[in-house]
């Protein structure tokens with residue numbers, strides 16, 4: 620077990636930010652903490668790292684109780700916070716080298732690791748740049764390099780792709796997968812379900828400071844009743860026909876607007892065939908048909924009754 624959190628409660632005055640939160644992160648996982656803004660992700664990370672005092676609960680890191688002075692444990696953790704934390708007075712190279720030297724004394728090793736980290740985040744062409752001259756995406760990559768340069772066993776990234784261009788975002792996500800392949804356990808917080816689906820081997824969905832569902836993405840999706848979303852471009856469907864479609868077997872919900880028929884079905888193989896057969900029989904003309912498997916947003920929606928994104 621890399622991180623074990625049990626019954627964690629954190630209050631900011633009257634606001635309960637973490638409400639008996641439980642988490643278990645195992646070695647080798649890319650563990651996604653997915654939740655809307657304000658659900659308590661950053662608070663959870665800060666408590667796990669003992670950067671914040673909490674009201675109740677226990678936290679173990681690398682099977683040992685975590686505390687503010689547990690520098691031995693902290694040495695093996697790399698943290699990449701939501702807000703970029705680098706020194707404006709230092710160049711890209713100097714920043715990374717400085718963070719590395721906080722953990723590693725041997726100068727040659729610091730140089731080797733700094734160069735490796737620079738290559739890892741593809742900042743070779745920007746070594747001598749000061750942070751102010753970097754774009755948002757490059758700055759994020761510098762922030763990541765500073766957090767991983769000492770080769771930590773556990774890497775925590777708190778929303779590292781917020782306000783990042785798609786190219787840098789992909790680089791960051793690929794980089795995280797690579798770090799994991801090289802042996803690091805990752806905790807990744809995000810409110811972007813696509814990212815979490817793309818890279819995380821285990822996901823905890825968090826809302827109002829509580830884990831509301833946990834598992835692999837397939838396990839999470841199998842928890843809900845929606846099996847498939849079918850969108851059909853369809854013309855002149857009348858109320859009676861809509862009602863009949865609603866009453867076909869295994870249909871969960873039907874919406875029709877602007878010539879788009881949106882149907883949610885339960886799990887099963889023949890849902891689309893049944894719908895299309897009925898439409899053909901009724902001579903309803905239709906165009907494009909798109910079928911999609913449920914997303915993590917559907918999981919969130921079914922459990923909480925609201926969308927993951929505002």
Ligand SMILES: Nc1ncnc2c1ncn2[C@@H]1O[C@H](COP(=O)(O)OP(=O)(O)OP(=O)(O)O)[C@@H](O)[C@H]1O
Pocket residue numbers: 631634636654655656657658659660661662663778810
């Ligand atoms: N220092 C603080 N004082 C008071 N309330 C706070 C403080 N920090 C966070 N909160 C509140 O605690 C709740 C959880 O916030 P937190 O930042 O942990 O959520 P989050 O999931 O990380 O969201 P975001 O993605 O917006 O950072 C929110 O309601 C937030 O307003």
